[in-house]
Amino acid sequence: MADWEVVIGLEIHAQLATQSKIFSGSPTAYGAPPNTQASLVDLAYPGVLPVLNAEAVRMAVKFGLSIGAEVARRSVFARKNYFYPDLPKGYQISQYELPVVKQGKLAVMLDDGTVKIIGITRAHLEEDAGKSLHEGLAHASGIDLNRAGTPLLEIVSEPDMRSAKEAVAYMKKIHTLVRYLEICDGNMQEGSFRCDANVSMRPRGREKFGTRAEIKNLNSFRFVEKAIHYEVARQVELLESGGSVVQETRLYDSDKDETRSMRSKEEANDYRYFPDPDLLPVQIDESFIDAVRATLPELPDDKAARFARDFGLSAYDAGVLSASRELGAYFEAVLNELGAAHAKLAANWVMGDLSSALNRDNVDIAVSRVTPPYLSGLLLRIVDQTISGKIAKDVFEAMWSEGRPADAIIEAKGLKQITDSGAIEAVIDAVMAANPKQLADYRSGKDKLFGFFVGQVMKATEGKANPAQLNELLKRKLGGGA
Amino acid sequence: MTLHTLSIGELSARMARKELSSAELTRYFLARIERLNPALNAMITLTAEQAVQAAQAADQRRAAGEQGQLLGIPLIHKDIFCTDGVRTSCGSRMLDNFIAPYDATVVARLKAAGAVMLGKSNMDEFAMGSSNETSYYGPVKNPWDTAKVPGGSSGGSAAAAAARLAAFTTGTDTGGSIRQPAALTGVTGVKPTYGRVSRYGMVAFASSLDQAGVFARTAADAAIVLQAMAGFDPKDSTSIDAPVPDYPATLDAPLSGVKIGLLREFFEGLEARNSALIHDALKIYRSLGAETVEVSLPHLPLSVPTYYVVAPAECSSNLSRFDGVRFGYRCENPKDLLDLYKRSRGEGFGPEVKRRIMTGTYVLSAGYFDAYYLKAQKVRRLITDDFRAAFHKVDLLIGPTTPTPAFAIGAKVDDPITMYLNDIYTIGANLAGLPGLSLPCGFVEDLPMGLQLIGPHFSEAKLLNAAHRFQQATDWHSRSPRGYE
Numbered sequence: 001m002a003d004w005e006v007v008i009g010l011e012i013h014a015q016l017a018t019q020s021k022i023f024s025g026s027p028t029a030y031g032a033p034p035n036t037q038a039s040l041v042d043l044a045y046p047g048v049l050p051v052l053n054a055e056a057v058r059m060a061v062k063f064g065l066s067i068g069a070e071v072a073r074r075s076v077f078a079r080k081n082y083f084y085p086d087l088p089k090g091y092q093i094s095q096y097e098l099p100v101v102k103q104g105k106l107a108v109m110l111d112d113g114t115v116k117i118i119g120i121t122r123a124h125l126e127e128d129a130g131k132s133l134h135e136g137l138a139h140a141s142g143i144d145l146n147r148a149g150t151p152l153l154e155i156v157s158e159p160d161m162r163s164a165k166e167a168v169a170y171m172k173k174i175h176t177l178v179r180y181l182e183i184c185d186g187n188m189q190e191g192s193f194r195c196d197a198n199v200s201m202r203p204r205g206r207e208k209f210g211t212r213a214e215i216k217n218l219n220s221f222r223f224v225e226k227a228i229h230y231e232v233a234r235q236v237e238l239l240e241s242g243g244s245v246v247q248e249t250r251l252y253d254s255d256k257d258e259t260r261s262m263r264s265k266e267e268a269n270d271y272r273y274f275p276d277p278d279l280l281p282v283q284i285d286e287s288f289i290d291a292v293r294a295t296l297p298e299l300p301d302d303k304a305a306r307f308a309r310d311f312g313l314s315a316y317d318a319g320v321l322s323a324s325r326e327l328g329a330y331f332e333a334v335l336n337e338l339g340a341a342h343a344k345l346a347a348n349w350v351m352g353d354l355s356s357a358l359n360r361d362n363v364d365i366a367v368s369r370v371t372p373p374y375l376s377g378l379l380l381r382i383v384d385q386t387i388s389g390k391i392a393k394d395v396f397e398a399m400w401s402e403g404r405p406a407d408a409i410i411e412a413k414g415l416k417q418i419t420d421s422g423a424i425e426a427v428i429d430a431v432m433a434a435n436p437k438q439l440a441d442y443r444s445g446k447d448k449l450f451g452f453f454v455g456q457v458m459k460a461t462e463g464k465a466n467p468a469q470l471n472e473l474l475k476r477k478l479g480g481g482a
Numbered sequence: 483m484t485l486h487t488l489s490i491g492e493l494s495a496r497m498a499r500k501e502l503s504s505a506e507l508t509r510y511f512l513a514r515i516e517r518l519n520p521a522l523n524a525m526i527t528l529t530a531e532q533a534v535q536a537a538q539a540a541d542q543r544r545a546a547g548e549q550g551q552l553l554g555i556p557l558i559h560k561d562i563f564c565t566d567g568v569r570t571s572c573g574s575r576m577l578d579n580f581i582a583p584y585d586a587t588v589v590a591r592l593k594a595a596g597a598v599m600l601g602k603s604n605m606d607e608f609a610m611g612s613s614n615e616t617s618y619y620g621p622v623k624n625p626w627d628t629a630k631v632p633g634g635s636s637g638g639s640a641a642a643a644a645a646r647l648a649a650f651t652t653g654t655d656t657g658g659s660i661r662q663p664a665a666l667t668g669v670t671g672v673k674p675t676y677g678r679v680s681r682y683g684m685v686a687f688a689s690s691l692d693q694a695g696v697f698a699r700t701a702a703d704a705a706i707v708l709q710a711m712a713g714f715d716p717k718d719s720t721s722i723d724a725p726v727p728d729y730p731a732t733l734d735a736p737l738s739g740v741k742i743g744l745l746r747e748f749f750e751g752l753e754a755r756n757s758a759l760i761h762d763a764l765k766i767y768r769s770l771g772a773e774t775v776e777v778s779l780p781h782l783p784l785s786v787p788t789y790y791v792v793a794p795a796e797c798s799s800n801l802s803r804f805d806g807v808r809f810g811y812r813c814e815n816p817k818d819l820l821d822l823y824k825r826s827r828g829e830g831f832g833p834e835v836k837r838r839i840m841t842g843t844y845v846l847s848a849g850y851f852d853a854y855y856l857k858a859q860k861v862r863r864l865i866t867d868d869f870r871a872a873f874h875k876v877d878l879l880i881g882p883t884t885p886t887p888a889f890a891i892g893a894k895v896d897d898p899i900t901m902y903l904n905d906i907y908t909i910g911a912n913l914a915g916l917p918g919l920s921l922p923c924g925f926v927e928d929l930p931m932g933l934q935l936i937g938p939h940f941s942e943a944k945l946l947n948a949a950h951r952f953q954q955a956t957d958w959h960s961r962s963p964r965g966y967e
Contacts, residue, residue: 040584044803046577046810047564047586047683049718079799081846083823090802141819143807272846274855277690277796279719 004239005204006232007212008167008197009159010224012174013152014184015128015192016059022127022151023050023093030190034133034144042149044088049278052077056151057282059183060100060125061292063153066181066299067120069104071289077125077279081272085143086130094154096273099124100282106177107301108169109319118170119158126152153183159198159209164228168221171195176300180325194219199231201239210235211245215252215259227252231259303328311335311343320351326365330354333372338379345379353396369403370396378406386410387417388467419466421473424457427465428477431456442478453478485510486646487962490703493649494551497544504544504554508537508598511556515600515647518966522623524632524641526561527569528601536598543596551706551730553596558648560639561602562609563589563694564683572685573605573617573635576804576811576830586683587715588652588694595710600648604638607832608801609659609687611635612904613894616834621891624667625963626929630888633663633904636697640667643697645966650698650707654684656691657789658883658908661920664697665883665932668922670949670959671697672704675939676915677722679708680715686800688793689720691912700959701921701949705729708942727943733950738771740948741876747782748881748907756931759924760882763933766955767880767948777876779868784861785909786902791845791858792913797835798842804830837898866914873938878948882907883920883932911936919945922958930958 021028024041041048064071078096101123107115128150133142155174161167175193178184186193200212215231218224230252235245249268250259298306300322307318307328321331327350334346354375358365378395381387387395387410398409410416418424431453432439442449453474457465485493485507496502512530519525533556540554564570564582566589571577585593593599606616614622614637622637624630625645632641636653640663643651653660655673664671672695679694686692694711698704709730714723744764749757764774806812806826813825831839845854872879884904894901911918916936923933933952937945953959 043808045564045583045808046570046572046580046685046803047582049682051717051719081799081802083802083805085805085807085819088803088808090805091799270848272799272843272848272851274795274799274846274851277688277720278686 003204004201004232004236005162006164006228007159007200007202007209008161008164008228010157010161010167010171010195010197012155012157012171012193012195014155014174014178016056016151016153016183017185018053018055018059018151020053021149022053022056022125024149026149028150030187030192032146034142035146038130038145038148042088042145044090050093050276052279052282053151056125057100057284058292059151059181060123060153061284061289062181062183062296063123063155063178064101064104065289065293065296066177067101067104067106069120069123070102071284072098072100072102073284074098075100075124075282075284077276077282078273079276082269084129085141086132086145086148088130088145088148092127092129093276093279094126095124098281100284106170106173108166108173109315110169111165113315116160116166118160118166121156121158123153123155126154128152153178159200164225164232167197167228168225171221171224173300176323180297180300182297188219191219195224197224197228197231199228199235200245201232201235210239211247213245213247213259214249216249216262218252223252223254226254226257227259230257234259297325307331311340311347313343313347317347317351321347324365330365330368330372334376334379337373337376338383342379342383345382346376349375349379349396353393357396357400370399374399374405381406381410385417385419385466387415388463391415391417391463415464417466418461418464419469421469424461424465424470424473425477427457427460428453428474431460432477439478443480450474450478486514487967489700490551490555490649490698490706493555494553497554498549504537504540504556504598505534507554508533508556508600511600511648518645519647521628522625522641522645523620524604524622524638524645524647525558526571526573526602526604526619526638529568529599530601532568533598533600536593540596540598548596550596552592552710554598555596555649556598556600557592558600558603558639558642558651559589560605560636560651560653562605562654562685563602563652564685565589565599565602568602570602570685571618572609573607573619574831574835575618577685578618578811580810582683584683587680587717588711589683591710591713592652592707597710603636603642603651606635606637606659607835608685608797609635609654609656609692610797610834610838612658612662612901613889613891614638614663615891615895616832618832623891624888624929625966626668626888629890630929631666631891633666633884633888635659635663637663639697640664640669640671643667643669643699644963646699646962650696650703652694652711653697654687654692654694655908655912655918656687656693656793657912658905660695660697661883661908661918661932661934662905664920665922665934666888666930668930668958668961668963669697669699670701670704670921670953671695671919672708672942672945673911673918674708674712674942675722675917676912677720678917678940678942679711680713680718680721682715682717682721686796688796689800690796691789691793693912700953701919701946702730702733702953704919705733705946705950708946712942724940729943729946732943732947735947736771737767737948737951740772740878740944742767742772742774742948743777743872743876743879744774745782745879745881746776746778747780752882752885753926755926756882756885759926759931760880760933763923763952764880766952770951770955772948774880775876777872777879779865779872779910781861781864781868782910785865785913786906788858788861788865788913789905789909790841790902791854792862794838794842795846795855795858796842798839798846801831801835801839806830834898862913865910869910869914869916869936869938877937877944878941879936881934881936883934884908887926887929887931907934915939917942917945919949921949921952922961923952923956924958930961
């Protein structure tokens with residue numbers, strides 16, 4: 001059996017978060033009743049003309065700058081001609097030979113911690129089509145043109161990915177980036193972020209690419225991974241049984257977890273691209289680019305590097321905490337009160353208890369009841385030894401469910417840690433007195449019984465004895481010290 | 483009463499003096515249409531009721547003290563302009579049932595100026611034709627000889643202007659569709675610079691060539707109308723944001739020192755009688771102080787083949803929206819989507835439109851794109867450069883508008899190439915986006931001939947000035963066909 005290598009390239013469609021459509025003034029909001037957000041321009045009435053939404057261009061340029069790409073000083077809209085009922089004009093306005101963004105790259109961290117650079121061939125602006133509706137209609141199809149004309153940025157990668165995991169890591173990174181830039185809401189259920197995957201196989205070590213299949217419209221990270229796995233298995237089986245892969249477009253069926261042929265290369269449309277004579281070439285000058293550059297936020301990689309450098313976090317922690325602007329901002333807000341010296345503690349809590357609770361209850365970090373001041377308030381009590389880390393977990397849960405600050409909960413529940421040596425010693429004395437046999441055994445060499453005594457003291461103090469102090473005092477007392 | 487021979491300026495002056503109301507004038511022209519149009523078939527839709535209402539509204543505006551040369555002046559729009567609440571057929575079965583839900587910018591601007599729409603004029607289907615014989619509503623007859631074509635595609639508007647069915651009419655010019663019919667019907671027709679007048683609401687034929695303009699009795703009338711039509715429109719990305727000069731103000735400017743270039747390529751093979759008329763016109767220009775020199779545009783003879791690649795390419799895409807799904811003609815009982823497309827388009831479009839869609843689809847197809855579309859765009863650039871070079875030497879170019887006077891209805895319908903060659907002198911200006919004007923300059927076999935003026939971009943004022951001075955020195959423009967005096 002040959003050793004096969006998969007080659008993957010992705011075309012990601014990110015819906016741009018503009019207020020209005022790319023060539024008309026209609027709103028872009030999702031979920032309105034069918035055809036209530038379609039103007040005469042969107043309906044392609046006779047005589048209407050497109051007018052480019054400058055905001056879409058600004059967002060595309062913002063993306064280009066964030067991946068170190070070349071922003072084309074002149075780009076051209078072209079018509080992609082084909083007939084379909086949800087494509088009102090009979091052509092889609094897209095960019096073909098001269099896209100607005102050319103040649104960028106993105107660093108993607110893989111599971112094993114290595115960083116891989118994925119090339120981005122281009123990113124171009126285009127309009128989305130409408131939707132055909134087939135459900136609930138007898139002997140008819142419905143057409144909803146609310147989505148027609150919604151601006152999309154199509155981000156085309158080089159065929160640089162060599163596994164489904166790499167493809168997903170790349171897609172997630174783009175997802176992070178477009179949300180950082182606030183150019184796309186990243187909502188995959190609503191189709192705001194989706195991709196087509198080009199997948200081909202070649203014997204490992206061979207330069208030449210194999211024939212590829214294009215899998216259309218993958219709208220979740222999981223589907224991308226599963227579809228690629230299925231496609232790899234399908235193509236390998238074909239190749240090993242002496243067959244060959246046909247260049248074609250395939251559709252991933254998530255219910256059956258398989259890809260199916262939509263149309264072969266022979267059946268493919270001849271789109272007859274040509275420059276759209278209704279739109280002038282897009283001219284972008286230095287001052288426009290500089291103005292956009294000034295609006296760039298700190299990018300995920302820069303933020304991660306800063307977290308690692310300034311706070312001494314591991315690359316992994318820094319990566320997780322910079323995966324979204326909101327998470328990074330939350331973390332920094334916690335540190336503001338807590339102090340950078342306790343960054344590791346804050347990182348553990350944000351990535352641990354807080355993230356689990358947010359996920360468990362499906363809460364957006366922006367509306368978390370445990371706000372950054374609440375969390376830092378809790379962590380300060382760990383730092384100043386008012387409570388132990390273990391008690392803190394209970395306090396966190398109480399904060400999460402009651403929405404009260406840590407101090408109020410600690411006070412109300414009497415969870416304050418016992419740090420008075422005299423008080424701890426008194427409990428130790430009582431425990432030793434109550435367990436003479438264990439004491440004797442310990443003193444005759446059964447070191448393991450140390451844990452038993454810790455447990456007994458904690459039980460007696462309801463877990464509130466300061467663990468470090470307890471350890472020290474107990475060691476001395478059990479050893480027969482004063 | 484012969485109100486139809488009066489100029490826009492005279493009509494508006496009478497209304498200002500309260501000697502005439504727009505309602506009277508409108509009823510006058512409506513009656514004239516009713517009497518004369520049956521022989522011409524120049525109209526597709528009459529909007530008599532709305533016209534009278536609009537006229538009364540214009541009279542009220544005048545009574546309230548409003549002035550304005552076009553306030554209350556009746557016009558006819560080519561049926562390619564969308565008119566809110568009124569059928570906009572574009573001469574096609576495809577849009578026979580289409581009531582436009584909005585006004586084209588041209589329509590809105592003339593409405594705002596107070597002009598009164600009498601109806602919509604006949605035209606070649608989707609503006610594709612040079613004789614008005616491709617209309618779903620039947621051919622338009624030339625008022626000078628009803629056995630002859632009026633030219634196209636704005637044949638209805640040209641015939642209506644020649645027969646004085648309105649004070650002026652609108653048209654569109656993609657390859658000569660204003661200038662050629664203006665020449666064949668003996669009226670003044672202006673195709674402005676590409677981008678000077680908004681294309682919004684004009685049913686698109688070839689977007690990079692289409693331009694709206696006007697038919698009028700005189701250059702002076704055309705100047706008034708163009709003044710109202712021209713100007714930047716944010717709804718048309720190709721319209722140009724540059725101030726509109728005062729066209730009427732410079733009509734009388736002297737022509738002394740103006741350099742007029744005689745287009746050598748336009749005279750090669752031109753019939754002697756036609757050539758003589760142009761040379762007579764040149765004599766008049768010289769007598770007005772202009773200087774005439776011969777210039778050559780070596781790539782101009784490539785205009786027709788270039789045009790018949792570019793225009794069909796754009797139209798094949800522009801007409802894709804007519805699919806039977808949202809508006810316009812839909813076939814009976816489609817059995818599936820493909821059937822819906824095929825029969826709606828097959829039954830809704832006429833043969834010339836289909837020919838051009840097929841030609842355009844072919845030249846854009848993979849494997850042919852470079853040889854046809856791309857090559858045509860390169861030649862288009864060369865033609866544009868030729869014009870640019872010529873305008874370094876001269877202020878205006880002059881030549882015939884058409885090779886021959888109006889031809890017989892039916893004479894060329896079976897020979898599209900001969901038909902296409904009728905636009906040989908007009909297409910160049912469209913490819914280069916230049917303004918052009920045709921004005922009457924004499925007769926051949928009792929049929930009017932046109933003199934064509936072409937100027938640099940945004941030289942409409944100069945063209946109108948040159949045409950006006952010619953009309954001050956001649957009376958070709960005031961001749962009327964028999965029965966329409």
